[in-house]
């Protein structure tokens with residue numbers, strides 16, 4: 001699996017009629033936007049600048065943007081980012097996060113619900129780039145990641161029974177992801193179990209948030 005394969009699903013979805021903000025949620029049952037926003041806000045104050053990579057339709061962003069200084073949302077598909085709030089402190093760029101680059105520095109970089117769509121090599125490149133985006137001067141800059149990870153081994157998905165279509169995703173083992181992040185230069189990685197038990201519907205994967213410094 002590589003991101004190109006995973007993007008088949010997102011591209012097709014972006015072209016479907018009657019999109020809503022919730023369309024980018026693969027699991028339509030649970031909604032974690034509030035928990036995500038509350039978790040993000042634990043690491044912010046009114047001066048915080050955020051880079052939200054693969055921001056989707058802004059489900060969490062629309063809940064946290066008015067409590068921080070600035071957020072730059074990067075999302076490949078305009079059809080999804082159309083749902084992101086328009087405000088003076090919100091900027092939106094429609095770009096592939098593999099190609100996206102900037103000299104601007106941020107206090108927080110977010111990768112929520114997206115790294116399962118990249119293979120290890122692609123992920124290492126993205127994590128290395130994220131290090132460069134982080135602000136050194138303020139000393140407390142962090143990369144936050146949230147998604148499902150494999151519990152016993154890597155879990156590969158090529159077809160979704162729920163979606164009834166090809167759907168490429170790789171839930172790497174949580175320890176492997178932590179190692180990958182260390183190899184990309186992050187020194188401290190803390191793991192948080194941020195959702196209610198019932199959010200974890202599969203016994204071989206688990207949602208975690210990782211705080212990387």
Ligand SMILES: C[S@@+](CC[C@H](N)C(=O)[O-])C[C@H]1O[C@@H](n2cnc3c(N)ncnc32)[C@H](O)[C@@H]1O
Nearest residue numbers: 010024054055056059075076096097112113114
């Ligand atoms: C499950 S959604 C998560 C969206 C948002 N971060 C959230 O938590 O609600 C995954 C998003 O990743 C985006 N995506 C996947 N690959 C991408 C890439 N290479 N560049 C930019 N966006 C990408 C998809 O378009 C989709 O909006």
